[in-house]
Amino acid sequence: KEEEKAAGQVVVAGAPLVTATEVKANVSMPEVAERAAATGADGVGLLRAEHMILGIGAHPVKFIKEGKEEELIERLVEGIRTVATAFYPRRVWYRTLDAPTNEFRELPGGEDEPEERNPMLGWRGIRRGLDQPELLKAEFKAIKRLVDEGYDNLGVMLPLVSHVEQLREAKRLAREVGLEPHKDVEFGVMVETPSSALIIEDLCKEGLDFISFGTNDLTQYTLAIDRDNERVFKLYDETHPAVLKLIKHVIKVCKKYGVETSICGQAASDPKMAKILVRLGIDSLSANPDAVQLIKQVVAREEQRIMLENARRQLYKDEELEF
Ligand code: PEP
Numbered sequence: 001k002e003e004e005k006a007a008g009q010v011v012v013a014g015a016p017l018v019t020a021t022e023v024k025a026n027v028s029m030p031e032v033a034e035r036a037a038a039t040g041a042d043g044v045g046l047l048r049a050e051h052m053i054l055g056i057g058a059h060p061v062k063f064i065k066e067g068k069e070e071e072l073i074e075r076l077v078e079g080i081r082t083v084a085t086a087f088y089p090r091r092v093w094y095r096t097l098d099a100p101t102n103e104f105r106e107l108p109g110g111e112d113e114p115e116e117r118n119p120m121l122g123w124r125g126i127r128r129g130l131d132q133p134e135l136l137k138a139e140f141k142a143i144k145r146l147v148d149e150g151y152d153n154l155g156v157m158l159p160l161v162s163h164v165e166q167l168r169e170a171k172r173l174a175r176e177v178g179l180e181p182h183k184d185v186e187f188g189v190m191v192e193t194p195s196s197a198l199i200i201e202d203l204c205k206e207g208l209d210f211i212s213f214g215t216n217d218l219t220q221y222t223l224a225i226d227r228d229n230e231r232v233f234k235l236y237d238e239t240h241p242a243v244l245k246l247i248k249h250v251i252k253v254c255k256k257y258g259v260e261t262s263i264c265g266q267a268a269s270d271p272k273m274a275k276i277l278v279r280l281g282i283d284s285l286s287a288n289p290d291a292v293q294l295i296k297q298v299v300a301r302e303e304q305r306i307m308l309e310n311a312r313r314q315l316y317k318d319e320e321l322e323f
């Protein structure tokens with residue numbers, strides 16, 4: 001079994017390639033966890049809840065109100081356990097549900113969902129989670145059960161955070177169901193709005209173990225470009241200086257507070273962006289499972305280059321040479 005797993009890894013001189021910057025995998029479905037773990041990924045930087053929760057084939061909030069909370073929790077426990085086991089002891093960050101109202105509406109029982117003109121700017125992520133805490137609490141209860149089973153490799157990540165109060169309130173709800181942030185699980189937020197990047201110091205002071213850049217949204221909101229609109233898509237660019245400036249600022253502040261930095265947006269699977277992020281000092285990148293091996297090699301080469309450049313600069317430090 002171990003050999004099967006090793007088969008998918010990048011192997012150098014008989015040993016799996018090790019990088020200082022971790023390269024993790026994004027996982028959407030527990031069914032692919034084994035395969036994702038076999039790539040040699042250093043963990044899961046984004047375990048999506050959408051497939052597990054919306055996959056019940058019913059409106060999850062109505063489902064809970066109909067007295068079926070236990071069924072939902074069991075489904076989550078099973079899904080998260082599958083991923084946490086496949087990767088153990090590597091860490092797995094579970095992101096709480098982030099589905100826009102138009103996706104809720106497509107579910108059986110979703111006919112009462114509000115019609116929003118702009119669902120991506122609407123009732124989604126942590127905003128909705130806090131307004132309908134029964135669902136967020138069910139997610140926390142599922143994580144708590146796994147902690148009680150002995151899983152010490154789990155983290156919770158909140159989507160679309162833009163206000164410090166949202167972090168505070170989410171932690172309060174977690175404690176209400178017996179899940180202790182920072183102790184039972186690592187607790188972090190996604191940085192995917194310019195506001196969260198600009199108030200990162202306050203978020204760090206509120207208490208964070210990690211942040212993860214959601215560059216799909218961060219780019220869309222920073223550049224005011226709808227990520228799903230083909231007409232403007234040519235202007236969508238994660239390497240735009242404004243996006244990079246926000247990322248650099250966040251990494252710098254997080255380093256000051258000892259908060260781990262990661263990225264789980266699509267940009268983590270892009271070699272060009274991966275190189276930039278390694279240079280900016282990010283702690284880990286979470287890529288699509290099929291991109292993990294390529295990104296691992298890109299990261300390893302970039303880390304070597306940085307070390308070599310710095311060593312040469314040190315050697316010729318009094319001369320103005322470019323490397
Ligand atoms: C992101 O915004 O980069 C992200 C990973 O979240 P999603 O794609 O689910 O919005």
Ligand code: MG
Nearest residue numbers: 192214216217
């Ligand atoms: Mg997002």
